[in-house]
Amino acid sequence: RKEVEQDPGPFNVPEGATVAFNCTYSNSASQSFFWYRQDCRKEPKLLMSVYSSGNEDGRFTAQLNRASQYISLLIRDSKLSDSATYLCVVNMSQAGTALIFGKGTTLSVSS
Amino acid sequence: DAMVIQNPRYQVTQFGKPVTLSCSQTLNHNVMYWYQQKSSQAPKLLFHYYDKDFNNEADTPDNFQSRRPNTSFCFLDIRSPGLGDAAMYLCATSSGQQDPYEQYFGPGTRLTVT
Numbered sequence: 221r222k223e224v225e226q227d228p229g230p231f232n233v234p235e236g237a238t239v240a241f242n243c244t245y246s247n248s249a250s251q252s253f254f255w256y257r258q259d260c261r262k263e264p265k266l267l268m269s270v271y272s273s274g275n276e277d278g279r280f281t282a283q284l285n286r287a288s289q290y291i292s293l294l295i296r297d298s299k300l301s302d303s304a305t306y307l308c309v310v311n312m313s314q315a316g317t318a319l320i321f322g323k324g325t326t327l328s329v330s331s
Numbered sequence: 332d333a334m335v336i337q338n339p340r341y342q343v344t345q346f347g348k349p350v351t352l353s354c355s356q357t358l359n360h361n362v363m364y365w366y367q368q369k370s371s372q373a374p375k376l377l378f379h380y381y382d383k384d385f386n387n388e389a390d391t392p393d394n395f396q397s398r399r400p401n402t403s404f405c406f407l408d409i410r411s412p413g414l415g416d417a418a419m420y421l422c423a424t425s426s427g428q429q430d431p432y433e434q435y436f437g438p439g440t441r442l443t444v445t
Binding site: 224252254261262263264265266269307311318319321322323324 | 372419438
């Protein structure tokens with residue numbers, strides 16, 4: 221079983237749509253969790269950390285379910301500029317030095 | 332304002348010709364990482380430094396080496412590049428001291444091997 225799994229997509233949605241991505245991880249001892257955004261041929265950029273209580277940043281909501289070992293990202297009111305690849309990232313170590321990346325889910329928002 | 336800087340942004344090298352990629356950071360972070368990312372794949376960690384302590388991933392080929400002469404700089408040396416080493420090489424940093432240990436990436440160096 222792969223350590224971090226994501227549906228690669230692509231997810232093709234119209235502007236204004238709500239879209240959700242899920243990610244599962246295999247190591248129950250995983251310490252912390254993130255969503256990164258990566259634009260084509262650019263570096264990954266931190267979108268948000270994911271906390272056990274769930275967290276929201278504007279149109280973006282992230283949730284963590286440790287019992288089921290999955291993480292979700294919800295994007296409301298999609299914008300054209302949200303088109304990118306979203307990487308689910310899991311930290312396996314207490315020092316934060318063992319980040320495992322999923323392959324990413326591609327989102328395409330059209331007008 | 333740049334925090335993690337990578338040079339060059341694009342590098343072309345010949346098969347078997349050694350190449351060095353550089354990374355510098357202004358964040359004063361303890362940890363620096365090198366990742367390799369090929370098209371449509373996840374970034375793959377090659378190694379990292381926690382301060383001066385070098386940590387190599389088990390499956391990183393011996394062809395890849397790294398140096399960290401000081402806190403700000405870290406280098407990736409590819410001793411004999413093969414065609415399969417063509418990829419984006421990403422440098423990242425993290426403080427290593429505070430959960431949740433976000434990593435901050437540089438813009439990457441895209442390596443072409445001819």
